[in-house]
Amino acid sequence: MFPLLTVNKLSMDFGGIRAIDKFNMRINAGEIVALIGPNGAGKTTFFNCLTGIYQPTDGELLWTLPNRSSRTLNGLKPHRITEQGLARTFQNIRLFRSMTVLENVMIGRHCRTATTILGAVLRPPSVTREEKETIEISFALLERVGLADVAHERADNLPYGAQRRLEIARALATEPLLLLLDEPAAGMNPQEGQELEALIRSINNDQIAVLLIEHDMQLVMRLADHIFVLEYGRLIAEGAPEKIRNDPAVIRAYLGEEGIHHA
Amino acid sequence: MITRHDLRHAGLTGLWFMFLTFPLVVIKINPIEHTVHWRWSNMVWIGVVSFLASLTIRLVQGRRRTGENEKQQSLLQTSVRQFDLLRRPAFFRAALITSSVLLISFPLFFSSYQVNILTTALMYVVLGLGLNIVVGMAGLLDLGYVAFYAVGAYTYALLHLHFNLGFWMVLPIGGLLGALFGLLLGFPVLRLRGDYLAIVTLAFGQIVRLILENWSEFSKGPSGIANIARPGLFGLTLSPEATITYLYYLMIGLVGLTVFVVNRLQNSRIGRAWQALREDEIACQAMGIDKTKIKLSAFALGATWAGMAGVFFAAKTTFVNPASFTFIESAIILCIVVLGGMGSIAGVMVGALILILLPEYLRAVADYRMLAFGAILVVMMIVRPQGLIAPKRRTYTLPSTHNPVNSSDVPASDR
Ligand SMILES: Nc1ncnc2c1ncn2[C@@H]1O[C@H](COP(=O)(O)OP(=O)(O)O)[C@@H](O)[C@H]1O
Ligand SMILES: [Mg+2]
Numbered sequence: 001m002f003p004l005l006t007v008n009k010l011s012m013d014f015g016g017i018r019a020i021d022k023f024n025m026r027i028n029a030g031e032i033v034a035l036i037g038p039n040g041a042g043k044t045t046f047f048n049c050l051t052g053i054y055q056p057t058d059g060e061l062l063w064t065l066p067n068r069s070s071r072t073l074n075g076l077k078p079h080r081i082t083e084q085g086l087a088r089t090f091q092n093i094r095l096f097r098s099m100t101v102l103e104n105v106m107i108g109r110h111c112r113t114a115t116t117i118l119g120a121v122l123r124p125p126s127v128t129r130e131e132k133e134t135i136e137i138s139f140a141l142l143e144r145v146g147l148a149d150v151a152h153e154r155a156d157n158l159p160y161g162a163q164r165r166l167e168i169a170r171a172l173a174t175e176p177l178l179l180l181l182d183e184p185a186a187g188m189n190p191q192e193g194q195e196l197e198a199l200i201r202s203i204n205n206d207q208i209a210v211l212l213i214e215h216d217m218q219l220v221m222r223l224a225d226h227i228f229v230l231e232y233g234r235l236i237a238e239g240a241p242e243k244i245r246n247d248p249a250v251i252r253a254y255l256g257e258e259g260i261h262h263a
Numbered sequence: 264m265i266t267r268h269d270l271r272h273a274g275l276t277g278l279w280f281m282f283l284t285f286p287l288v289v290i291k292i293n294p295i296e297h298t299v300h301w302r303w304s305n306m307v308w309i310g311v312v313s314f315l316a317s318l319t320i321r322l323v324q325g326r327r328r329t330g331e332n333e334k335q336q337s338l339l340q341t342s343v344r345q346f347d348l349l350r351r352p353a354f355f356r357a358a359l360i361t362s363s364v365l366l367i368s369f370p371l372f373f374s375s376y377q378v379n380i381l382t383t384a385l386m387y388v389v390l391g392l393g394l395n396i397v398v399g400m401a402g403l404l405d406l407g408y409v410a411f412y413a414v415g416a417y418t419y420a421l422l423h424l425h426f427n428l429g430f431w432m433v434l435p436i437g438g439l440l441g442a443l444f445g446l447l448l449g450f451p452v453l454r455l456r457g458d459y460l461a462i463v464t465l466a467f468g469q470i471v472r473l474i475l476e477n478w479s480e481f482s483k484g485p486s487g488i489a490n491i492a493r494p495g496l497f498g499l500t501l502s503p504e505a506t507i508t509y510l511y512y513l514m515i516g517l518v519g520l521t522v523f524v525v526n527r528l529q530n531s532r533i534g535r536a537w538q539a540l541r542e543d544e545i546a547c548q549a550m551g552i553d554k555t556k557i558k559l560s561a562f563a564l565g566a567t568w569a570g571m572a573g574v575f576f577a578a579k580t581t582f583v584n585p586a587s588f589t590f591i592e593s594a595i596i597l598c599i600v601v602l603g604g605m606g607s608i609a610g611v612m613v614g615a616l617i618l619i620l621l622p623e624y625l626r627a628v629a630d631y632r633m634l635a636f637g638a639i640l641v642v643m644m645i646v647r648p649q650g651l652i653a654p655k656r657r658t659y660t661l662p663s664t665h666n667p668v669n670s671s672d673v674p675a676s677d678r
Contacts, residue, residue, distance in 0.1 A: 090549075102659060103535060103538075103657070151659075
């Protein structure tokens with residue numbers, strides 16, 4: 001195990017508001033890590049800094065590839081960061097709504113395929129092959145998240161839980177080393193939640209590290225190897241689930257008086 | 264059921280339209296006798312028509328809204344829609360063959376005059392398909408598209424004037440210069456979206472026209488450039504009538520090429536990226552798509568077709584001047600895309616034919632062309648915002664193991 005992502009003293013200001021304050025984090029390759037905290041703590045903002053949508057005010061994002069070569073993610077454009085192997089889903093679902101379910105996943109293949117404009121027009125065998133491969137991989141991913149039978153449905157026709165799973169399939173299509181999930185279980189019923197848990201485990205079995213923002217504490221406690229707790233942009237606790245469960249600061253800030261006991 | 268509220272609303276709409284169109288349809292100035300001719304009867308007509316139109320729209324909308332609730336079970340409809348999709352390709356192919364045959368045999372049965380008009384309409388098909396890349400697929404509202412058309416036309420006019428270059432030589436150059444100007448417009452507007460993008464592109468179109476109008480040493484100003492050569496055919500001299508037919512077939516060829524290229528682009532990695540950009544810019548980037556590259560490529564590839572159509576236009580009319588490239592042209596091309604169906608190739612073709620041919624054959628409409636365009640667009644936005652022919656989503660089949668759309672299509676040996 002090696003540190004895939006190292007976050008050093010990351011800060012993010014919006015005008016006078018400090019949304020993230022000197023946040024430190026380390027994610028090892030192949031781990032499942034959870035990021036929890038009350039609403040407005042800065043979790044989504046952290047994802048946006050990681051994926052290049054926001055430029056952090058301060059701090060360093062260090063990315064280590066399996067061959068142990070390191071590079072900084074600071075200042076990279078979002079598509080470059082995806083190329084490096086970070087893929088994400090969005091808290092407020094952002095699918096390509098009027099495109100089909102399958103096309104949504106196919107777009108995820110963009111950064112792993114190479115067809116140029118000229119190639120698209122002339123369609124030499126290499127392009128046909130790549131297109132065929134794109135379709136096969138995308139179908140396989142849809143099958144994996146249980147959406148193969150609605151592959152040609154418009155994305156916004158899917159029920160809510162299915163849209164969340166489609167976002168996961170789309171992110172997986174980019175072949176990530178680290179998958180960022182922003183409240184994936186939100187709005188899911190218990191059965192869907194269980195399927196999601198199994199899906200996250202199976203993704204993790206493929207040596208893909210997962211960073212999970214989630215409010216469902218039971219799910220987090222069952223899945224996570226390591227938990228980070230944010231409050232008002234500050235890291236207030238980190239550690240294994242058992243430790244977080246009994247951490248007084250966390251209980252006060254987030255879980256409330258009874259929230260921890262039924263986990 | 265018509266309520267009093269509906270009537271009142273329609274009445275107000277009628278009054279509003281009477282007021283709005285007053286300067287256009289009522290006042291007619293006779294510049295020779297310096298008199299004003301008041302055509303009040305037109306105003307009454309406008310009032311009556313817009314009252315009735317407004318009432319109809321309200322009724323239709325009301326009915327639609329009540330029907331909406333039953334439409335919610337979209338997943339149940341899936342099977343029906345897939346059936347529809349299965350039938351479509353065959354239907355589409357038949358329509359394609361029929362219209363191709365009709366188009367190709369057209370000059371055999373119709374006069375040069377008709378052929379000439381259809382050539383113009385086909386030119387707008389090319390322009391519409393080009394703009395469709397930018398507006399329909401990539402979702403970038405470009406109101407200055409005519410600038411690239413002008414670039415193409417002047418490319419041919421000037422290269423012919425100064426270097427005596429021929430049509431065939433200039434056609435690709437016009438396309439390339441169109442693309443180059445597309446990039447030129449694309450760079451400064453990379454960060455803009457929506458209204459801001461529309462305003463800047465509008466200004467770009469005006470700037471190009473104003474340069475052509477005022478830089479007389481370069482473009483010969485408002486008087487334009489005449490005596491541009493028609494396309495050659497192996498050095499043959501053609502009769503005027505044969506030339507028209509020849510131009511017509513050239514145009515058919517250009518339309519064919521455009522449809523081929525645009526269709527292939529649309530169903531490719533590039534076309535999907537354009538559509539992703541249109542749907543959600545942030546998600547698009549998060550999927551590893553270089554926003555800058557994909558935006559610029561949309562602008563450049565859209566402009567290429569305008570450049571080529573411009574070269575063709577100059578060759579067809581043998582004369583260019585800045586007056587042919589006003590904002591109205593951009594507006595017409597945009598109307599074609601919106602009316603036909605944004606992102607739909609067949610839709611854009613139908614839209615171009617309707618909007619260009621209708622005013623030619625209905626002279627009564629021609630006088631109020633812009634008014635009619637405006638009315639058509641407003642009505643379309645309300646009644647059928649997806650356009651006459653909504654873009655068809657491509658379905659894919661998995662070559663082996665599994666085929667969710669139509670398993671009977673897969674030979675048994677493939678399973
Ligand atoms: N683009 C932005 N501009 C200004 N403030 C922002 C922006 N994005 C997030 N914030 C602020 O940052 C804080 C953290 O928000 P967020 O990261 O969405 O919280 P969480 O995801 O933990 O619920 C909030 O106070 C929010 O208002
Ligand atoms: Mg959030």
